Amino acid sequence: MADAEPTAPAARRWRAVDSAAGGLALDLGLYAAAALFAAITAATSTLAPHRAWGVPATIGYLLATLLVTGQLLARRRRPDAPLAGLPARWAVTGLTWAGTTLLPIVTQSVQRAAGRTDRAQEEVLVVERAGTRLAEHGTPYLGHDAIAALPPGEQLLGYTPYQPGMALFGLPRAATDAWWTDARVWLALVTAVVLAAAVATLRGTSAPTGPHRAAALLRAVQAVTVLPICALTLATGGDDLPVLALCVLAVALAAAGRPGRAGLAVGVAGTLKLFAWPVAVVLVCWAATRRAGRRTALGALGLPVLALLPALFVDRDALVENVLRFPLGHGLVTSPAQSPFPGHLIATTLPAGRIVAAALLVAVGAAIALRLLRRPPRSAAGTALICGYGLLAAILLMPSTRFGYLLYPVALLTLAPAVTLAEHRHHPTG
Known part of the structure; x- marks a missing residue:
């Protein structure tokens, strides 16, 4: 466990569950549980966008459950049946993501453009208003006095607790009011493109290809796409998924031996949301073991700082009010x-x-920092594990947090096996 790798018994247990019936057993459990989650959400959620997501998502997950059941039957008749193979599992995953995430995004965006005011979470409105302010005033943030002047019911929406780059997803709405300018449409598009790049990167590493590596990669993609916590978040709010996808791409680039590009990827994520900053720090520590710490830090830490400068020059107090005071509860x-x-x-x-x-949160942070100083991760898989467990501890201990934030540690921890099998252990190339 020198590089935060899972213990052998734990790894064996996970492989046994993950590979049962060629991976189809866990697929079936995932989609069936997701259908139940979506149905409960549709029936009981107090948030209208969540209920609106629950109905099509329940149908999408039930269809996926039926498809996997058919795959299991085909495999029982003939273990090497194409219908039960890995390409078919990829196809089901893609169809499920389209039905449980992309379709609800388009549906809710069209309904919202037609006048429905209950078809977007507050995050969508915040991002779009930030884009409008960026276009008109050069900063996505309102100052303390401007927020105080808003009606009490609108003061929460006056805050933009994101990094400045998130406002870019609101620029289309600032230009015109249409369904396709809904911030979620662009958040989903960027997420899809970045995930495709991450998959291509892991497939293109020099490690030998094989069924275990391809299956582990599929499982990681499922954790970022069809897992209900991710599908619901992207369909109704969306702001966390591009950040997560960029972190996944950064780890994939690290596995491919490209620390400079990994730093750029996580740096872009850091221009969107603070959740990417711990991942950036861990990646820089990993790169330092390969004599590429400065190159990685230039993108990983430099880009977020560079993105803050315009807002700092336009209205420093507004930046502090939104990025520091509000998240800290002040x-x-x-x-x-x-x-x-x-x-x-x-x-x-x-x-x-x-x-x-x-x-407690500071103590955990100090323990992780000490771990990084004494034994920095020497592999991309170790980096993913440290990030996953560290973010999990932080989310559980933060005084103000959301259930949806768990998508970060779940996805990073699920990514680790795929990265382990695809690890490129030669000298960095870029």
């Missing part, structure tokens, strides 16, 4: 991110709970 309104994870429960139920939760 804004005019509090964040609605209140999922009942340990950090939130500690902060809201114990005396001095916020201090206790913050202390």
Whole structure:
């Protein structure tokens, strides 16, 4: 476990579950559980966009469940049947993503353009308003006084708790009001393109190809696309998925021995959201073991800083109010991110709970930092694991967090086996 690799027994157990019936058993469980999740969401969610997602998503997951059932039957009759093979599993994954994510995005965007005001989460409105402000004023952020002047019910939407690059997804809406200018459409398009690049990168590594490597890659793609937490997030809000996809691409480029490009990929992610910054730090530590730390840091840390400069020059106080004060709980309104994870429960139920939760979070961060200094990851797979476990601990301990943020650690931890099999262990090339 020198490089944060999973223990042998744990790895064997995962491989046994993942490869049962040629991977189809876990596919069936995934789609059946996802159908149940979508149906419960459609029936019980208090958020209208979530309910609107739940209905088509339930149908999409049920169809996928039926298709996998047919694949299992075909495999039972003939183990080498093409219908039960890996290409067919890829096809089912693609169809499922189209039915449970892309179709709901288009449907909700069209309905919203036709006048439905309950077909987008607040994140969509925030991104689009940030794009309009960027186009008109050169900064996506409103200052403290401007937010205070808004009606109380609109002050939350006045905040833009993202990095400046996220506002780019709102620029199409600033230009014209149409279904295709909905921020989710562009968030989904970028996510798809970046994931395709990550898959191509991992397939193109010099490691020997084989069925285990291809199956592990498919499982990683499923974790970023058809997993309900990802499908729901992209279809109704969308802002986290391009960030996650860029982090996946960065790890894939690291596996291909391209630290400079990995730094650029995670740096672009860092211009969108703070969640990418810990991944950037870990990647720089990995690159340092290959004598490419400066090259990687130039993109990984330089791009996010460069993206902040225009907003800093236009209105420094507005930048601080949105990017620092609000996420830390010192804004005019509090964040609605209140999922009942340990950090939130500690902060809201114990005396001095916020201090206790913050202390635990700092302690975990210090432990990870010490681990990176003493034993930096020497492989892309180790990098993915450290990022996954680190983000999981942070999400569980943050006083204000969302259930949907779990998509980051789940995807990165699922990516690790695919990266392990595709690892390129020669000297860096770019």
